[in-house]
Amino acid sequence: MAKNPDIKAIITTDKDLVINSGVPVFLSKNLEHLQVLCESLERILDASSHEINDETVIIVAR
Incomplete structure (x- = not known):
């Protein structure tokens, strides 16, 4: 069974x-800021990021 x-x-710019x-939804100023937020949240939450589209990324527990 899938979990x-x-x-x-x-995290999104939209x-x-x-x-x-x-x-929690983080609104990013631009794509560079979005990348910085993703990297920080990945480390802080010990999680993985997954790009949904060019402007949206989700952080998912490992």
Whole structure:
């Protein structure tokens, strides 16, 4: 049986995607800032990042 992913955070540059999702959502200024946030959250949360599209990345528990 497949296990549901444990999404720890969402990082995006698209302010229209910021909703009350129950998961922390980080709004990035630009794509460079998005990359910095991803790398930091991966280390802090001991998690993996996965690109959803050019403007959105999710951080998932390992």
